[in-house]
Amino acid sequence: MTSVKVQAAPRGPAALRAMRPKQWLKNVLLALAPLSAGVILEPGVIPEVVLAIIAFSLTSSGGYMLNDLLDIESDRLHPKKRFRPIPSGEFPSRVAWPTSIVLLIAPAAIALLLGYATFGVVLAAYVVIQVSYCIWLKHQPVIDIIVVASGFVLRAIAGAAVVGVPVTQWFLLVISSGSLFMVAGKRYSEKVSSEGNEAAHTRKTLDLYSLGYLRFVWTVAATLTMLSYAMWAFDLNGGTSIGSIASIVPFGVALLLYAFDIERGEAAAPEEVVFKDLKLFAVGGIWAALFLVSVLARQYGWELPTL
Numbered sequence: 650m651t652s653v654k655v656q657a658a659p660r661g662p663a664a665l666r667a668m669r670p671k672q673w674l675k676n677v678l679l680a681l682a683p684l685s686a687g688v689i690l691e692p693g694v695i696p697e698v699v700l701a702i703i704a705f706s707l708t709s710s711g712g713y714m715l716n717d718l719l720d721i722e723s724d725r726l727h728p729k730k731r732f733r734p735i736p737s738g739e740f741p742s743r744v745a746w747p748t749s750i751v752l753l754i755a756p757a758a759i760a761l762l763l764g765y766a767t768f769g770v771v772l773a774a775y776v777v778i779q780v781s782y783c784i785w786l787k788h789q790p791v792i793d794i795i796v797v798a799s800g801f802v803l804r805a806i807a808g809a810a811v812v813g814v815p816v817t818q819w820f821l822l823v824i825s826s827g828s829l830f831m832v833a834g835k836r837y838s839e840k841v842s843s844e845g846n847e848a849a850h851t852r853k854t855l856d857l858y859s860l861g862y863l864r865f866v867w868t869v870a871a872t873l874t875m876l877s878y879a880m881w882a883f884d885l886n887g888g889t890s891i892g893s894i895a896s897i898v899p900f901g902v903a904l905l906l907y908a909f910d911i912e913r914g915e916a917a918a919p920e921e922v923v924f925k926d927l928k929l930f931a932v933g934g935i936w937a938a939l940f941l942v943s944v945l946a947r948q949y950g951w952e953l954p955t956l
Contacts, residue, residue, distance in 0.1 A: 835917055
């Protein structure tokens with residue numbers, strides 16, 4: 650008797666899955682600037698941040714849909730991507746096109762109408778960059794990495810813009826270099842996992858990169874991220890707070906653990922890495938606790954042990 654292998658039924662509506670809700674986790678970055686500035690607990694800040702995260706999530710989903718629509722033919726040949734709602738035909742292109750356009754335009758337009766001018770401009774800039782990426786820039790080696798990393802930077806800047814807090818030079822350096830580290834690491838992991846299997850990916854630029862080059866990029870970015878964060882930690886509270894200085898240790902360990910995942914080719918999906926690597930999750934939790942205590946102590950004048 651021959652057994653027939655049946656594919657599991659898709660979970661959730663096709664339109665929702667086409668929006669890639671798993672990717673929305675990236676937009677938590679919008680809370681980083683208000684948190685770093687110590688204003689996250691002030692009245693009205695959390696609702697503004699939540700609405701900004703929703704706006705960015707919807708906008709980014711419009712970009713994912715546009716990318717799937719433009720790559721629909723090549724995705725149909727991919728062993729995994731062909732099961733996505735748009736390439737598979739489960740979410741028809743005639744519906745996906747207007748949905749994508751509305752998602753890309755509406756959030757920025759609403760933000761501008763509601764008086765969040767700076768946030769709306771940042772969101773509009775994100776849209777322009779993402780559309781350019783989908784149409785052309787994703788096929789340009791090196792530029793594609795920079796563009797994807799810029800998306801994370803714009804998220805962090807948007808979080809500062811929506812609540813009206815300034816961003817420091819150390820904040821921008823940590824976010825910029827950290828984003829480059831993650832994106833270059835993602836490309837490296839994709840390259841490692843697809844070595845010897847050309848059908849495993851449809852990203853054209855991946856064939857143009859060598860493992861050595863990608864390792865060079867994420868190594869340089871990791872070094873700059875570590876140095877920038879250390880400078881921030883020593884600068885916080887006049888460079889005497891044990892909390893901020895101690896946070897350098899788990900931050901560095903987290904970078905090393907993530908780099909280990911990259912080297913093994915297991916960081917192709919950054920949004921999933923932290924939850925799969927329990928050691929990284931635990932160290933990240935320790936860092937987050939020290940980070941939160943340090944920034945709140947600066948904002949509210951709490952007395953912490955000093956050096």
